[in-house]
Each structure stands twice: as C-alpha cells, then as structure tokens.
Amino acid sequence: MTTGKIRLVPLGGLGEVGKNMMVVEYGDDIIIIDVGVMFPDEEMFGVDLVIPDASYLLDKKDRIRGILITHGHEDHVGGLPYILPMLDFPPMYATLLTHGLINVKLKEHRLLDKTSVTVIAPGDQVELGSCFAEFFRVNHSIPDAVGVVIHTPIGAVVHTGDYKFDYTPVDGKPADLGVLGKIGNEGVLVMMGDSTRVESPGYTPSERVINDSLDKIFANAPGRILLATFASLISRVQQVVDTAIRYERFIALVGRSMQNNVQMAIELGYLTMPKGMLIRVEDINKFHPDQVVIICTGSQGEPTSALTRIANQDHRLVSIQPGDTVILSATPVPGNEKSVHRTINRLFRQGAEVFYQGISNVHVSGHGAQEELKLMLSLIRPKFFMPVHGEYRQLVLHAKLGFSMGIPEKNIVVAEDGDVVELTTDRIGLVGHIASGNVFVDGLSVGDVGQIVLRDRKVLSQDGILMAVLTIDKETGQPVAGPDIVSRGFVYMRDAEELLEAARMRVLASFEHMQPRLSEHSGSDWSFVKDKIKHTLSEFLYEQTRRRPMIIPVVMEV
C-alpha cells in the first residue's frame, strides 16, 4: 500500500458484539488491536467458540508490527490461542493484568513459550514500524483497561477500547481526562469508538452505587451470601471483600476461573484482601452461615458454571440451604436472558432470597451511555469517526450521535466486519471488502465446521433423521435384505412401529415399480434407487406426520 493512506480493516466486532479484531495499516506496517472470541448463538449448533476469520493477514504476516490488547475480556483476547499460531506469533503489548490473563490462556494451550508480550502502562509509547502507539487509561468492568492512539505519519488514529467514565471507580483510577484532552488538542485524524451502550440515555452510574446495595443486602442476610459475577470483574470482587470486612464474613471462591483470577489479581496487586479472610470452599460448613460469603461464577446461567450447578443441585460442595441469600451481580448478556431466569427461578424454588438486576441495583455496565460517548467525542474531537464494538443498529445510532455533535456525514463511516476503510488526511470511505466472518471452533477443529454441517445439524434438530438400509444383489438387482428402518429424533420408535412398518412397505412397493429399470443401473452407485427411496419416504412421512425428518437411504451391494 502506498504511504499517505491509512487502512482500517475490522475483522470482528463491527456488526456484532464479540470477537473484536481491528487491523490498522499504514504503508507496510500492520498493527492489530485485540483478538477476541464470540460465544456461539443458538443457530450455531454444537459450535464451541467463534473466532475472526484472519485469512486476510495470512500473506501479510511479515508486515505485522504488533498486536495491541486493550483489556483482558474474552471478546478481546479469547481468539489469541487460535490466531497467534496462524500469524507466527507477532509481538504483543498489554497492561500488567491483561498480560496475566493472556498468560493463563496461552499456558492452557501450551503456547506460552512461543509468545512475547511486552507489559505496558498507560502513557507508555511503543514503536511499531513507521508508527508508534501510545496507551491511555479508560474505565471498564475489568481493571487495567486502555485505549490506544496510533500515531501514523499522516495523523493520529484513536481506538477507545471498551470504556465508560467513572469518576469514582473502585480501584481509584479514573480515566485521565487531561490525557484525553491533550490527545484531542494535538489533533486526531480518526477515532474508533465503543458503541455498546449507545441506546441508553444519560450516564452509566459509578460502580460506587453498588456499595449501598451490597451493604443493605449484607445487613439483612440471615445466613450465607452467594454472589455470582464475571470472574474478570475484579472491582466487583473488591467491593464484596470490602463489604464482607464490615460485616465480619469470610470469603470462599467457587469456580475455577474465579479462583484463578482472584489469585492473580491479589498477586499483581489489583485486589487487596486481609490475610486469613479467604477460606477454602470445603471448609464453609465449619463457619456459622452468617460468617460466610461465597463468590462464584455463573452469573450468565452458563450450563457448567458454579452457580448453575448450585441452582441445579448438582454442585459437589455447595447446595442452597434455608436462609441463603444469592446475589446475581451482572446483567444477562443478550441471548442469555432465559438461562439466567431459569437459574433465578431454581434458586427461589430452593428457598433462597435472590437479588438480581431489575429488582435491585447490584450491577452497573462496563460501557458508557450516550452522555459518555459524547464526552469522549468532545475530548478527542476526531476529524473522521468510525463506530466500533456493536451490532449494526448500535453503530448507526453512534454515527448519528457523532453527526449530532457536528461531525460532517461524509466524515463518518459505518463499516462492518470485512469492510476495507481507507482514509487520507482529506477523506474517508469504503474501498473494498475482504473475506471475513465467523470461523467455528468445534472440538479440536478450527474452521472445518462450515455452513453445510451447521445446516444439517439444524435440520436434524428439527425433525430428526430416518435411515432406510437396503441390500441388493448386484447380479439380479433384487433386494436380498431390508429395508431396515432406523430413526432418531423423529418419533419414539417403540410407539411408532406401525408407522415405520408402513414406511418399510412403501419402500418395498416403490422398489417393485423400479424393477424394469433396475437392470440398467446395476453396477452403478444406485443413486437412482436412493433418490426413489428418499422421495417415497419423504412424501409418505410428511403426509402421515407433517414432519420432514432428514432421510438417508443406504444401498449395499452383495
């Protein structure tokens, strides 16, 4: 690419919430911001994880100067174990806590010795080819979150990362408005800004408001308190610790990721807790119920998480007992509402008192609302603006918000994954589109589950499958065994003997009609016979049941 131009190529996170990955190109230099995952939605049957399609970068590996990580959430770092190897492990830059979280992940995938992560702090600058990057502190629902300015020869590119403005954050480190003002004063060519909460008017409340709610709940809880939140929400854990100190309660941690993250946050100094306050979950029954707080994972109703297991009476060590108070300190991520509600219902059913967002102020978002988005735009005052991190409607609404603040329409780009956005000092616009989209991780495989497999899984999930197996004598073209009919997920076979027997008869009858033509096909792959069986069964079964199971005819030759 010629100099004098910047390219922004979102590989993930624009047009969806998840798998954030942004490519910034200037001349020969490529800088990547974040490499996240997305959790599969209900249409992605059986898929474990979704990662960005990084194929655009495969023939440009030698141009990658670095990967900048804004913070340690899964939708910003979860793709690293899969994508780092594809890109020959470019150098990475991350803050201390983010580095710690990445390391845990890379260790699990046995990639730790292959990677190099440089720990940076807000204010640090790093050289990246002809550009250099500078980091600034933002507030988010995980400590040590940063935004990035990439200084290119033709101007500054700002990526806000995920942010909100909290003047009184729990860790005492508010976003530095002075630095943001300075960045803006020096002139910013383009800003990419977090759009997640653009639909909410006003300000996201400070994390401090949760202290009052927790205090009230702790003051009235007769027995144990279980609090579920995101394992990465260290500031929430700190708030629970602080409240527990006031009410003289010990803390037990349940859920592997909660234990790991708290351990690391303590070691790195992001979480302070009096010595002896942490007890083993195996020991909770040695304490009086009103001396115990259990902090656990599972605030999203994830099937294998601690709180879900507890709610299902399926946890090895913890079960709900009378007098328990449960706090879900999180909001359901869109798509998780039903499973979160199911968990809450089950906890109530077992007699717990349950507090959750909607009836109690026990959570605040990590993303800024409209007034905060305006504040960021007012501080940075970019010439060009590209909304990121949001579904399409959120990107559009964020664009409109920028427009309402005086950014000309032609200076705003609403782009989606795979769009190639090019800008000079004068103009910005879409110049192309590259292969992008969802790459599915399923078991050991990355990318081999594609649309055909998913479509089959969907069909199978709707009306099941029915197989008709027939053995034919290749000399005579006569059936010598079968058809045997086997079905799964269609009807309960023991209840449907008549139906299946009738189906068998239909196949045999259709076969008789075919006899005259069979000889022509003997020795072939019998596809004519298979088509006929399939058609006959499909019609018969739809007529009988109004369902359309997948029908698989198998013809064996002897």
Place this chain on the structure above:
Amino acid sequence: MTTGKIRLVPLGGLGEVGKNMMVVEYGDDIIIIDVGVMFPDEEMFGVDLVIPDASYLLDKKDRIRGILITHGHEDHVGGLPYILPMLDFPPMYATLLTHGLINVKLKEHRLLDKTSVTVIAPGDQVELGSCFAEFFRVNHSIPDAVGVVIHTPIGAVVHTGDYKFDYTPVDGKPADLGVLGKIGNEGVLVMMGDSTRVESPGYTPSERVINDSLDKIFANAPGRILLATFASLISRVQQVVDTAIRYERFIALVGRSMQNNVQMAIELGYLTMPKGMLIRVEDINKFHPDQVVIICTGSQGEPTSALTRIANQDHRLVSIQPGDTVILSATPVPGNEKSVHRTINRLFRQGAEVFYQGISNVHVSGHGAQEELKLMLSLIRPKFFMPVHGEYRQLVLHAKLGFSMGIPEKNIVVAEDGDVVELTTDRIGLVGHIASGNVFVDGLSVGDVGQIVLRDRKVLSQDGILMAVLTIDKETGQPVAGPDIVSRGFVYMRDAEELLEAARMRVLASFEHMQPRLSEHSGSDWSFVKDKIKHTLSEFLYEQTRRRPMIIPVVMEV
C-alpha cells in the same frame, strides 16, 4: 370431592409465562379458566407448540361445567383446538371479541360446529352447577379482557386474568374500580392474581403516552411508515389509524393474522376507521410514500412473519426503500431478544430509520406493575392469595408483595403447574400433585414427541450423526459388504474422506477381533457386533475430533 372445600389445580401458567389453564373445583363442579398454548423454547427442538397436560381432567369430563376465557391472547386460548376435543367440548364463555378470535381458530381446525360459546359481557353472571361466575372488566393489551369471580357456596374465588389499570385506555373503557371495590366489599375468599410485571416498580404508563411518540415520528417521517405490532393489539392499531388520519396517510395491512384481526375488530365495532382509508398492499406503490402506513405482524422477529420477511428482503410485496421509517411497537418477549435485534439490524442495514422500545416510547406493557398489583389487592382484599401467570421468581415476588400488604404468610400459596391447592374457609394449602407439564404439538401429532425424541434431537444438533452399515453373511458370519459410513452434521464428508476411511478401517479391524466369537452370535440380532462397532467408532472419533456424534451401527444379514 366433599363440599366445603375448593380445589385450585393449575395445569399451566404457574412457574412459566404461557399455556395458562386453571382448574377450579367445588364439590362435583369443575370450572376451567383459560386454555392457552406456549411457544417452544430453544431446548424444545422442532416442537411447534406446547399445550397443557389435561390428563387430570380426562376421567372428570362429566363434571366440567364450563370453560371461562378471560381474553383472546394465544397463551389463554391457543390450546383450545387441541384440548376441547379431549374434554368433549364443554360449554365456553367469552366476551364478544374473544369469541370472534376463538371462532377464527376453531374454524381453522374444523371444530366450529362442535363447540358452543356463550358471549358474555362484563357484569354478566352465568350458572355453573352449584356455583356461578361473574365477569369484570380489566385493561390489557387486547380489548374486551375480563377477570372472573366464581361464587362458590363457601366463598368467592377471584381470578384477575391478565390486567393493568389504564385510566385513559384507547378504547375509552377503563377497568371498573367501583365493581372491583364492590367485589372486595362483599368478601373474597381467594384471589389468583397476574404476576407478570411484579419485578417492575411503579405503574405501567397509559397507552396514551404512545400517541405522543407516534405523533413525533409521523411528523418527521419523509417516506413510508411501517409499524409492526401484535395482531391482537387492536388498541395500538387504533392509535396508528388515528395518527394516520391526522397526517393524511392511508393504511395497508400485511400479515394474515393482522388482516383477519383488523377485519373482525372493525366488524365487531372494536376498531373505527374512515371508509376508504384501508388500501390493498398491492396498491401501495400507487401512492406517494408519505401517504402510506403499513401495519404488519413480526414485532417478535418470528421467522415467517411479515416484518422479518421484509427485513430479509424476502417479502413478495414489500421491500425497504430509502426514506422508510419502521416502528417496532412491542417489546421482545423473553427469548426473542436476539431475533428482534437481528430484524432491527437488517432494517437499519437497508437504510430504514428504525424506532423501537429502548430508544423510543413506542410500546407499553399490557400487565400492571407493582403499584397496580397493590391496587388490585387493596380493592379485592382476599383472605387467601395465590399468585398466577408468571415464572417462579415472579410468583414468589408477588407473594412477598401480598405479604407486605398484610396478608398473613399462611394465607398465601406459591403453587406451580400440577400442584393441588385446597382451601376451606379457614385455611389454604398444598394437598398433592398431579401429572402435569408440557405436551408437545409437532406436526400432526399431539403428545408423541417426548423426552427421548427431544434428547435425540439435542444430541443430533450438537455433533451430528454417523452411521456405519455392514452386511454380514449369516452362514459364515463374515462381512460381505461395507462398512459403509454416512454422516450428517458431523464433518463435511468431502473434506473428511481420510477420517471416514480411517473410521471404516477401525470398524473392519474391530470386526476381525470378533471373529472367534461371531459364530456364537450368528443368527442373533447382532447386538454384540453393533455394540462393538459403536464403541470402536465413538472412541476413535472422540480421540480424533473431540466430538461425540450420535453413532448408529446397522447390521444387515444376507
């Protein structure tokens, strides 16, 4: 059952939102309130509808005095076509509009001539064995909604139906607080009250607030306006009609249920519209865009609905054009959030301006919030209280709300579907539990899709299926053809030839090991061989892919 006792047996709607059906028993008399359906959740693969399990009533048909229908929503009437025949068509009682909606439904199922519905109005009384029922008007998101008092010899049983208090409803018919006060003054033994919105503080706003939002949107819409709402929300359609009159726009209806309901509402006098205002959707292009409003179904993102098809550029007659304004005048029902958001994103992508709840006041709920629930309890002042119509947590919160208003804890029952609640004039309590739960409608069948079929569909949806078909000579016990391996939803077969060939080899190899024992099994059903094949493949495939497709071995004998 002896007299002096009332039994309340919820067959649906308690512990869930959907398929409401309540059985009230006194002596020999059985009265049923509502017979609804529920839409399947994402775990009920391939199921079309869910209806209550009415088996409790099958040996008591001659005791059923009547079915009282509170209003015409699907979760209150949708089960009728399936359950009426099971119960030999008991007499039904419903208001005029509800009657109209039921008729449409029964006609579709060709059951119209078998049923008798008596049209009632608020204030009417009907005799039901030793009891009589009286109806009172409530406000809800459909006209002509009522609650019911069943006067039994030992006291009054009130069922609120779905309700809110709207002092300025669009149809000009507020709930009659005088009547409710009178019912309370005369003494109520037990009240069953709608719990849907117990988590929301304050009052549900009046439908009138939507007028202002619509007015603002209509005033600024440069082109066509598309408004999607529930087909049964006649008052919303009336509001759109009224606003359209002010802005001199014609109205086209899209979606069969919208067309049917509007037609019927006009005929029955529930909707007023100037002559000539309604245009055919085929004719919309004959009008200037700013003369057109399209009212359609699809506010829930239902796959085959009008708005979803339009958003997917898949509608025969309507497609989004520049300048279009789309209003989603509804809130996503829990579980529908993702599909609603998908629809909104697609509409934005095609250049429409989209207004939806969350960024604009274009919908109010049909259910009362906390203060309204308190108002109802204050008017009715029941001795006993049983929350209905809600998930378990909502029933519990409603119970707590009743307790906070002075109803003693022992007088409140939180029951779920299938619980048998018995009360005398002195006490209320659970006395048993009967078979209840979900009956699945799938295609033509009612009830034959059970847990085994659903479990199979779930497994199939996760990792697909793999079949291994082998033909064996029954004399020699030797394989003469196969194994043929066929898979669907597991791997894309063309990409996985090596894996499947290796699987084939494994089966053959395992077969050789079995040779010595085969002779013993010859002539048997080959289950030993099948188990061996299944085990071999299962292990091999998990080791290779970390996936667990369903494995079906088929052995043919020749």
